[in-house]
Amino acid sequence: MRVLIIDDEEDTREIAKMSLSLLGGLDVIEAENGAHGIEVASKERPDVILLDMMMPIMDGPSTLEALRTNEAxxxxxxxxxxxxxxxxxxxxxxxxxxxxxxTKPFDPTTLAQQVQAILEA
Structure with a gap:
């Protein structure tokens, strides 16, 4: 499974990436803000997106709205x-x-399982 992490905090992206790839065996791609995240999502078509709520340039809700109106x-x-x-x-x-x-801060040891549980619900 391929995961796109959209978060303006590099440390958060790095911890999530290590957690999801090393412990969860997932393929992870990153974007540092909502606008870049929309570009990456359109091009890469991830299976799931982890989206930060509060970011400069484009916050999480605005990013979600743009993702939902984009056919891709x-x-x-x-x-x-x-x-x-x-x-x-x-x-x-x-x-x-x-x-x-x-919720942030998330537990890196269980992040992959939490993502999977949400997707299966």
Missing amino acids: TQNIPVIFLTAKAMTTEIEKLKRMGATGVL
């Missing part, structure tokens, strides 16, 4: 990574088209 990316599952995991916020993101939400 509209059906790719999107899982938000956010420190703001209140129930009302999670419900709002799911109404916008998110497949799931994971």
